[in-house]
Amino acid sequence: MTLTSRGLWRFLLFLSGYLLFLVLGASVFSAIEGPEELQKVQSLRNLRATFLNNHSCVSDQALEDLISEVVKASNRGVSAIRNATGEPNWSFGQSLFFSSTVVTTIGYGHVTPLSRTGKIFCIIYAMIGIPMTLVLLSALVERLLIPTIWLLQWLNSRLGHLYQPFNIRILHLLIIVAILVGFFLLVPAAAFASIEPEWDYLDSFYYCFISLTTIGLGDYIPGDTADQPYRPLYKIATTCYLFLGITVMMLTLAVFYDIPQLNLGLLFTTNEDTNSEKVRLASAGLGLQYGAGTFSPQNEDNTHRQVVRVRSRRDDSPSPEDPGPKDIRLP
Template identity: 65%
Template sequence: MRLIVPGCCSDPRALPYIRLLVVAGLMALYLSLGASVFQAIEGPLEREMEDHIEKTKMEFLNNHPCVSEGDLEALLDEVIKASNRGVSASKNVTSGPNWSFGQSLFFSSTVVTTIGYGHVTPLSKPGKLFCMVYALLGIPLTLVLLSALVERLLLPATALLRTLNAALGHLYRPFTIRLVHLMIIVTTFVVFFILVPAAIFASLEPEWDFLDSLYYCFISLTTIGLGDYIPGDSPEQPYRPLYKVATTLYLITGLTFLMLTLTVFYDIPQLNLSTVFSSMKLDEDPEKMRLSGSAGPGYGMGGLVMRDHYDQRRSVVHIRPHQDDSPSPEDTTPVHARDIRLQ
């Protein structure tokens, strides 16, 4: 028996849209909360810096009465414009040109990976046109490359899941084993692509502490790319082109492992929230649809489906039974006895 509340939509197909509206409202609330917190934290510091700049300008004008305030403002405007384009007006910056091969390679990588720091940008019209065409072709190519790399990395990830199942399958439920597997992948990503690189950047960058380096790694690998911290741009930076190339390799490798982590995460049906907003029937089991291949060839509910190119078969991880698992009402076969395929 199903209780129908008057005034509420009784059509099950409308439920995903209702959930979508709820999440959209929560997102708006979350953005408003973030704006309020940033305003409260950063606002006083901004006003303090404005007062300091104004005080410094007045001291300069008092010490140099031959310079007018208008001339000083015009000079500062030109310096700010040049700085926003990646050109420094300081004589102390001798780390090399912004468009050396290493720096240009670094810029190209930030374009095709959509990180887009914005500290160095094309100045000429032909450069801007080429940048658009380059990004139009380079972004899909980068996605294809990252997807291919992730698919190969799924082979050892699946082997790890088999090993965990063999060792823990008689003690824990399949969902618990998958959580352990996910935690190992996440820990590997955080240690080797966040913490260790942050320590390296902190030792190489003279003005960065560990928090600054940690902030840079997170902002870059999540493709936010604010551009407030850029490696290799400090004055007298040794081996700057090589440093930029090494950073480019780090970004591509880190993005690949991040995609692997997300793929493993979305492969767990209980954690894949995308099914909440799906228009499928409520009585359809997403896991059964994925296993039956109805979600489309080559892809599952969680993204990539790993195929073993050596025998052209899907890799299957058999989960051992556990006494706490219960059979599905639509299927007499116990859930823990089914084949769980890692996408």
């Protein structure tokens, strides 16, 4: 069996496992959330019946029409319990937060453009903003890779004589993951839990994870509680946190995929793909780390010349004028 056919069978096996994973997830979510949904539905029915019994002057159809309008407005980002008397969704702070969720593809969905002009502008803005954001995040990751590579080199210098390179790579990855979890999940979750009155720590951690992975379900939005102090400043600070957190998340993924043993995508490459990748890396002078194109003067020097160490054969006796091997630099 050739490498190409092995890669195809591995891909089909992975695809089957992925579909099974989706079915498993759907089954688990249905089993967990189904009873909770039925309980909420029954609770709303009881509240509706109680309201109609206490207010006999209100007909069932009138209440139904009111609820329908409230639900439609809520789906468009307008809440009857807040926005009718509170701060509008499209203040500058709220709009800046919305713009950041669009260009980072988080897309909470709790606030959406209401006008046709706003929808058209959102399409154009996303088409321009998303590529610009990807370029910005890639540039930030490339610069953050420099101290990350320094850390890996320091670990190699300290632990290279004790552990295999793969084990040092794993330790390096664990350090990066610990920084991500500690400073961009655990600590921000504690901050959100203390600021948001209706969030506990699990809700806050859930929001941080869903946001930094750009899932953006939109069930938890910071700064949307009534009478939120310093709401515009809070929204701007949250926007900065999202940009930094997504950048560190991309950095962690770059370090992860740079470890060949953990990069499952290599299992599906063909022999031609492998050879072309080797040629590309060779033409780059092997001066790249983590695929980000990190540059250093040392790397540029290595691409122009090589060092060849010339040693005498064993049967040759060393000359007094030649105490050891010489370095001959080839242009």
